[in-house]
Amino acid sequence: MEAFRQAVVNTLERRLFYIPSFKIYRGVAGLYDYGPPGCAVKANVLAFWRQHFVLEENMLEVDCPCVTPEVVLKASGHVDKFTDLMVKDEKTGTCYRADHLLKDFCKEKLEKDPKITEEKAAEFKHVIAVLDEFTAEELGAKIKDYGITAPDTKNPLSAPYPFNLMFQTSIGPSGVSPGYMRPETAQGIFVNFKDLYYYNGNKLPFAAAQIGQAFRNEISPRQGLLRVREFTLAEIEHFVDPEDKSHPKFSEVANLEFLMFPRQDQVSGQSARTIRLGEAVSGGIVNNETLGYFIGRVYLFLTYLGIDKERLRFRQHLANEMAHYAADCWDAEIECSYGWIECVGIADRSAYDLRAHTDKSGVPLVAAEKFAEPREVEKLVITPVKKELGLAFKGNQKMVVEALEAMGEKEAMEMKATLESKGEVEFQVCTLGKDVTIKKNMVTISKEKKKEHQRVFTPSVIEPSFGIGRIIYCLYEHSFYTRPSKGGDEQLNVFRFPPLVAPIKCTVFPLVQNQQYEEVAKRIAKSLTAAGISYKIDITGTSIGKRYARTDELGVPLAITVDSTSSVTLRERDSKQQIRVSIEEVASVVKEVTDGLNTWNDVLWNYPTHSSAATED
């Protein structure tokens, strides 16, 4: 596993799929550049994401800034809660994630300490399992208990304390407007709900989408491209009536079958199993059709990209993993050398986010369903008598009025009864931090029949959120294989990318260095450019075999070898099969295959196969 990973990572770094950022300055942990092939793979993945989600589903795409004022992230809860627990080396000040240290300690004990008792082993396993739920105090106690010290220096550690993972900055020159680099793109969509709903003709359901950078100031980045400090997210917020989460296109995905890992199976210790999506929804395993529809669409997206079906599963969050407001949540997890990695989260977040911004901003982020006929409803009406309240509470009047108006139906009707029987009532005003006495003449409470023409409600949000870098890294591992060179003396690396994601669709090699062949290569290059096909010309004098090996290592699906002035050899990467195609036709043949209109096998039967000049030495 380690050796496999090392082989993949070596190839990726050597061919500049990615590069540690700012390498000449010894780099910064958790920051990576995409070099030319990595950048092309990323652009292809994002273009396909736009096609598969935004275009096919008619989503409203938006593009919001990364710099975000504090108030927005205060409302969303990130300022207060987007933290990891950290400990400091008490002498050097080096910081560590408290849960990582504890986990590493337990793992090492389990793996390397032969004298460990069965009881102790069970304890360590339990700690690893429940680690995510430990409070700062519990983590601190365990670290103290086990005598864990700083890994590098063995110095004592501080008690764990929360560290906010957002990069903080200041907006404008005055220094009084704190801001953060957004930790997710979703908030930009939520704050625009009103405009987007209007843009959609005031109709539900609709989805908005955003692709963009997100930032998390990780305490100790690990696992290469999987846990980084800046990354590209692609997020969808699908707004839906909470009373109707059906989806008109669910039938199109209902017959898909793939690995699912429902909550129940995890708790009872079973493994993930193949389930038909339609059954998962009708059987109540997946909360609703819309959530199910997106699970199916995500499955299709990932497998089209080349993710191995056998190493892809949809795992439901356990009850304690989920935010309290979430109705249901599934992660698309992909297995790679680091284990099962969460790459897409698909959550029904109910009305939480829109409510939070409604409360903080005072702007109602709601939808309305117009009734065909007006409906009669009984409505609670609370009318504070401001004059009396003013006399009684002076400067506190406003707080008392607001508290009265905020009463729910039950509380209000109880107050009405008490006022009628006793003439006054003790009433708790939280904003004043005390009880006040409300008299009968200070408020009238009644129920009135009203005709309503519409139902106003806060939509639910179903959010598929894609970690693009993680998907791409897993794709690299799933696409990588080695095969012996023709001489058998070395292993050659190949990425079996589908044409959809391949960084370059085609290479062009003049068989030998001469002007005639180079002219032909240039003509072919021009026709490839005109057809919108990315290519690379390799005019080095290296052997054809070496040039094929180089291009296989970049995952280029097709190679054109110029070995005459009328026709060329076209070679496919994985089968190494070769056909002869005329110079005029070759660009369109390449386009057919790379656009997915024809498979290589279709093409193979239409052209003579080739076995002479341009064989792989």
Next chain:
Amino acid sequence: MEAFRQAVVNTLERRLFYIPSFKIYRGVAGLYDYGPPGCAVKANVLAFWRQHFVLEENMLEVDCPCVTPEVVLKASGHVDKFTDLMVKDEKTGTCYRADHLLKDFCKEKLEKDPKITEEKAAEFKHVIAVLDEFTAEELGAKIKDYGITAPDTKNPLSAPYPFNLMFQTSIGPSGVSPGYMRPETAQGIFVNFKDLYYYNGNKLPFAAAQIGQAFRNEISPRQGLLRVREFTLAEIEHFVDPEDKSHPKFSEVANLEFLMFPRQDQVSGQSARTIRLGEAVSGGIVNNETLGYFIGRVYLFLTYLGIDKERLRFRQHLANEMAHYAADCWDAEIECSYGWIECVGIADRSAYDLRAHTDKSGVPLVAAEKFAEPREVEKLVITPVKKELGLAFKGNQKMVVEALEAMGEKEAMEMKATLESKGEVEFQVCTLGKDVTIKKNMVTISKEKKKEHQRVFTPSVIEPSFGIGRIIYCLYEHSFYTRPSKGGDEQLNVFRFPPLVAPIKCTVFPLVQNQQYEEVAKRIAKSLTAAGISYKIDITGTSIGKRYARTDELGVPLAITVDSTSSVTLRERDSKQQIRVSIEEVASVVKEVTDGLNTWNDVLWNYPTHSSAATED
């Protein structure tokens, strides 16, 4: 002009081309969201940029993080010099850009003060002209002189002082690693030069490209989308041998003619004039072919997008505008309601950036030209005798050694002569801040003949840098027009986007609300999706005329009206011409036109024109 701008901006905001960010929280100056049509326009512009530059020129695209450690921006000069001069309201602390206040003051005097003397008027005009070159002291003196106070409060102002425009943050949990949000994407390319050069087979010239967010914490953002705090840049760094700046494809652009505004013409008070690009280069107006080639390619890029040729000019920087290291610099300026706006900068930055990072990092960012035959050269060899220097200077030895080794040829040969004649010499060591005495036994200096197999040099960089948001805003203004409605009672807004940039390529309207037509509309929608064409279905019962108006306002080039179950009406936006096309064919006809394979006029002759049912009421 103001009225025109207001009409454009109203349309743009109403149709969500853009939205002030975080509007429900009263927004943040200088931050804007792109709504659905704006986002689609931006994606189209960027896709075309990739096609026109990266793909056609085989550039190496990279994708680097926004978060940048201080050392990188220290080397580039941004930490020390990326500042604007700011003044503060001494009572409220509100900040203003000093040059803006002075400019506004002079402009207002010139425009609104009828009693102004001719002498004074000339002075104000001069101040506006040379404003950009004022030092903090000069600006402060003028502000004091003219008695300028804070615009909102009339309070006195502080003296001007520099404010760094980068958003600052901190990387990692320790708080000891300052970082910034990058103010441009270029540095990410420069620090990767070595890897990219290797990737390109150690050959020059080659170009790297990057599209990404950049950040500038403007003191007082103005002019809507033109001066913002976060924006998308697309930058190219073309690395070239400083001794050979010819370009193999220059002949392809040499015959282009367009408005150029050479330095000489600006100084002598002339206007921009039409020049053939080939003459501009051969006549020495443009410094070299490569710079000229990019000017031509930028011209093609902007005009393909729909920028009006008559309101596009290439203005050369004046000598005092240019950085001291730059060989030549041209801005593509587009005229809009705010005047001539710099949208693309095309600069020959010579070896400055690579040298700066070489010096700071110690990693040589150089290229080599291998000679066909080794060449004999005379080389200066300075050999400090470390033992003697150590005895003489102890802890300062290192500084003395470095200073000796850094001597140029002339200085070294003079030292050699003095040492031979007098046995010792006074030598200034800047890093010590004093002179030291060098004796004959401390250093040997000689000239030796050496065979060299290659020439090692720092490449020059030619940098075209595109402000994507500015280009898009100018495109909006250039594409906007109004025409009377059929009744003549109102003005309808139209964006005449070419299909290449249109946010949606096609709309689909069932003529009346019935199930049959809606079924047909759905079938057409499916075939459009399959053909990769973005569309919008409008099934509202509104009149066809209103629906056309709505879609014209989004700049949608084609509209399909479903008015039978066998064929449909296809209508072009600007001519309002209509043809009849069968349901089976319509997607491919739309694709032909929007992909640019056929023009509307080509199509017009192949299908019957239409004038009955679906006329614009």
